[in-house]
Amino acid sequence: MIHSGFEGKWALVLGSSSGFGEASCLALAEAGLNIFGVHMDRKAGQAHADEIVEKIKSKKRECLFFNINAADETKRQETIAVMSEKAKGKVHVLLHSLAFGALKPIIAEGGDSATSLSKAQVEMTLDVMASSLIYWTQDLVNSGLMARNGRIYAMTSAGSSRQWKSYGAVSAAKASLESYCRQLAVELAPMGITANAILAGVTDTPALRKIPGNEGMIETARSRNPFKRLTTPEDVGQALVALSLPHCNFITGNTIRVDGGENVVD
Helix, strand or coil: CCCHHHCCCEEEEECCCCHHHHHHHHHHHHHCCEEEEEECCCHHHHHHHHHHHHHHHHCCCCEEEEECCCCCHHHHHHHHHHHHHHHCCCEEEEEECCCCCCCCCCCCHHHCHHHCCCHHHHHHHHHHHHHHHHHHHHHHHHCCCEEEEEEEEEEECHHHCCCCCCCHHHHHHHHHHHHHHHHHHHHHHHHCCEEEEEEECCECCHHHHCCCCHHHHHHHHHHHCCCCCCECHHHHHHHHHHHCCHHHCCCCCCEEEECCCHHHCC
């Protein structure tokens, strides 16, 4: 369903070629938004990204994907410059869905420093999965790209407050991401811009499959979720469409669960 409030506006999705980012691109395009996508893929992944672009264009939307490292300052500024030529004051949605971090224990078995988190890995994980939200938001707002009454979303997880094996750096990044959303909610309220973290239930995505013990997480989620199924990327995409409508302009500073009640069940 196309929503009139989205006419002529754009969404910027960081992490647009798979999982939550892919599904959100398609859902937001279906609702009427043009799409900017940022992803980082080699040749095989690029082919899938091209397929997503074609799907979006088939919905009669404009679409431009950038295959870059979203944490690279120079590439970010170059991308902002290109976007400014097409969408000044028209970016209604920013979705941060970057999933690239180190999955290693803080203290490895036997005290082997070679298999535990390094300083560089900790800093990289925090930069990509948390702080990059701040840098993209600053550039969007300061360049005049972000529309008044726009929406900012960042994909968090239950790992922001729960611990799993080898998840320490990512857990810290997710906690930081939620904090950044609260801070942005306060600072951007005068512009009518909202900021919320989105906490999906366990979802079978490429990012989840990289977490040690993911099979057990999937099995447990299926059994405990009141709907007796996993969350899907499409569940999240549809939620973002609803939250981006004009009448949801007073929902901000939250961590919003899109999980079928999974995280309220023991």
